[in-house]
Amino acid sequence: MEENLTVKILLVDDHPLVLEGLKGLLMHENAIEIVATAYNGKQALEFIKAAHTPIDLVVSDIDMPEMNGIELCKELKKLNHPPQVLVLSVHTSSTMVKGAIAAEADGYMLKNASKEDIIYAIQRVANGSCFYSQEIIPIIYAQYQKEKKTDEQLATLTPREKEILSLIMKELTSNEIAEKLFISRKTVEVHRANLLEKTASKSTIGLVKYALKLGID
Amino acid sequence: MEENLTVKILLVDDHPLVLEGLKGLLMHENAIEIVATAYNGKQALEFIKAAHTPIDLVVSDIDMPEMNGIELCKELKKLNHPPQVLVLSVHTSSTMVKGAIAAEADGYMLKNASKEDIIYAIQRVANGSCFYSQEIIPIIYAQYQKEKKTDEQLATLTPREKEILSLIMKELTSNEIAEKLFISRKTVEVHRANLLEKTASKSTIGLVKYALKLGID
DNA sequence: AAATTAATAAGGGTATACCCTTAGATAATT
DNA sequence: AATTATCTAAGGGTATACCCTTATTAATTT
Numbered sequence: 153m154e155e156n157l158t159v160k161i162l163l164v165d166d167h168p169l170v171l172e173g174l175k176g177l178l179m180h181e182n183a184i185e186i187v188a189t190a191y192n193g194k195q196a197l198e199f200i201k202a203a204h205t206p207i208d209l210v211v212s213d214i215d216m217p218e219m220n221g222i223e224l225c226k227e228l229k230k231l232n233h234p235p236q237v238l239v240l241s242v243h244t245s246s247t248m249v250k251g252a253i254a255a256e257a258d259g260y261m262l263k264n265a266s267k268e269d270i271i272y273a274i275q276r277v278a279n280g281s282c283f284y285s286q287e288i289i290p291i292i293y294a295q296y297q298k299e300k301k302t303d304e305q306l307a308t309l310t311p312r313e314k315e316i317l318s319l320i321m322k323e324l325t326s327n328e329i330a331e332k333l334f335i336s337r338k339t340v341e342v343h344r345a346n347l348l349e350k351t352a353s354k355s356t357i358g359l360v361k362y363a364l365k366l367g368i369d
Numbered sequence: 370m371e372e373n374l375t376v377k378i379l380l381v382d383d384h385p386l387v388l389e390g391l392k393g394l395l396m397h398e399n400a401i402e403i404v405a406t407a408y409n410g411k412q413a414l415e416f417i418k419a420a421h422t423p424i425d426l427v428v429s430d431i432d433m434p435e436m437n438g439i440e441l442c443k444e445l446k447k448l449n450h451p452p453q454v455l456v457l458s459v460h461t462s463s464t465m466v467k468g469a470i471a472a473e474a475d476g477y478m479l480k481n482a483s484k485e486d487i488i489y490a491i492q493r494v495a496n497g498s499c500f501y502s503q504e505i506i507p508i509i510y511a512q513y514q515k516e517k518k519t520d521e522q523l524a525t526l527t528p529r530e531k532e533i534l535s536l537i538m539k540e541l542t543s544n545e546i547a548e549k550l551f552i553s554r555k556t557v558e559v560h561r562a563n564l565l566e567k568t569a570s571k572s573t574i575g576l577v578k579y580a581l582k583l584g585i586d
Numbered sequence: 587a588a589a590t591t592a593a594t595a596a597g598g599g600t601a602t603a604c605c606c607t608t609a610g611a612t613a614a615t616t
Numbered sequence: 617a618a619t620t621a622t623c624t625a626a627g628g629g630t631a632t633a634c635c636c637t638t639a640t641t642a643a644t645t646t
Contacts, residue, residue: 282503283503284503286493286501312622312624321574339624341604342623343623344603345604354540355604356573357538357540358540360578360581361538364577364581527593530592542632543632552593552595555594555597556596558633572634573633590644590645590646591644592641593641593643594641595639595640596637596639597637597638598637599635599636600634604629605628605631606627606630608626609624611623613621614619615621616618
């Protein structure tokens with residue numbers, strides 16, 4: 153992409169079988185050159201740092217001894233010219249997916265994908281795009297569904313309560329809220345008490361947590 | 370999928386040209402039958418509710434008069450046997466994408482996609498899977514990158530401060546924290562004051578907002 | 587050796603939050 | 617017509633949070 157047309161790849165997986173499988177898959181792609189393989193993140197990182205030929209793309213497993221794929225990705229992205237990183241994993245758990253995204257991985261591919269999908273993903277990521285298995289989107293999706301449920305709980309708050317809650321969130325005291333709304337401090341306190349009860353909070357802290365879940369900030 | 374092999378589709382878009390384009394694209398797919406088209410969400414919803422033939426898949430634009438695609442999706446998913454919904458949009462903004470996900474859309478496809486991708490997406494969603502354009506994942510991705518940045522801010526908190534912050538988040542008072550940690554209430558208050566200063570918070574409310582951003586809850 | 591940072595503790599003071607109860611006015615609902 | 621929900625207000629009381637200052641100890645860093 154930058155100077156040479158062939159994409160230089162480093163494969164990282166602690167299972168020799170998987171490495172062999174990937175090699176077999178990519179062997180016939182003539183725009184792809186597998187420069188090296190590594191058995192864990194540490195080994196991969198050392199190779200990249202010492203390499204005379206720059207690596208364009210790292211395809212890495214997550215579960216590995218010494219240094220896992222997410223840590224590897226984080227370290228790689230700290231480099232001056234970071235390679236693209238495609239994470240290849242069996243995990244569909246949200247923590248893994250989030251971890252990879254937070255580590256700035258350019259792609260997250262599930263290992264049960266078809267040959268075609270894997271080749272497609274590698275080519276996409278190698279070209280500077282990203283690729284995420286469709287299966288992982290419902291995981292992020294689940295996150296938003298939680299919010300949706302609490303959306304209905306918000307409906308149980310009266311308009312005035314919502315108004316006061318949003319002022320509380322702006323770090324206003326009861327006195328300041330009273331002044332702003334031209335009502336008594338005592339009235340504000342009644343609303344606060346009702347808010348605490350409705351949200352089952354022990355203190356304003358719980359209230360703030362509740363409000364943030366609903367996107368009030 | 371359920372009783373008939375052909376997927377019954379309703380197309381929704383306020384631009385006749387787009388409807389024509391979609392029809393043209395899907396015309397030659399013999400597993401697909403375009404049952405009807407609508408110019409906005411309201412029209413589509415009315416059609417679905419009145420239809421004798423159940424609709425398997427609704428392919429809808431977002432920007433439309435009367436009722437937009439996200440509202441339509443929300444309403445559709447409230448039905449007893451909700452159809453699959455594929456949102457088709459020009460928007461790459463995170464609010465749109467999040468909105469669609471929250472509305473339980475089964476797919477989000479960008480309008481600049483290729484013919485093949487559109488057909489692939491429709492078939493995937495029609496089969497009960499989901500499909501999201503790869504381009505939208507970095508949008509959700511951006512969410513997690515924000516967290517990463519604040520991650521470094523957390524490092525400025527001392528271990529003790531982090532410990533106390535997490536107890537504050539559990540709605541414990543200074544007294545309760547003092548008892549738990551076998552230290553004086555006054556010491557806890559010093560830590561609180563330092564936390565407020567470090568996080569530039571006016572009160573505990575700001576502290577809670579800060580902590581939640583970092584995933585402490 | 588000196589300086590900085592972190593954790594600890596304390597006293598005094600004010601404002602705020604939260605608990606309790608009671609109660610009037612309005613509007614919507616049954 | 618009667619009930620219910622909402623918003624309003626108030627008094628009294630306690631606990632908590634937050635402000636100010638000062639100070640000792642230990643560990644780390646310069």
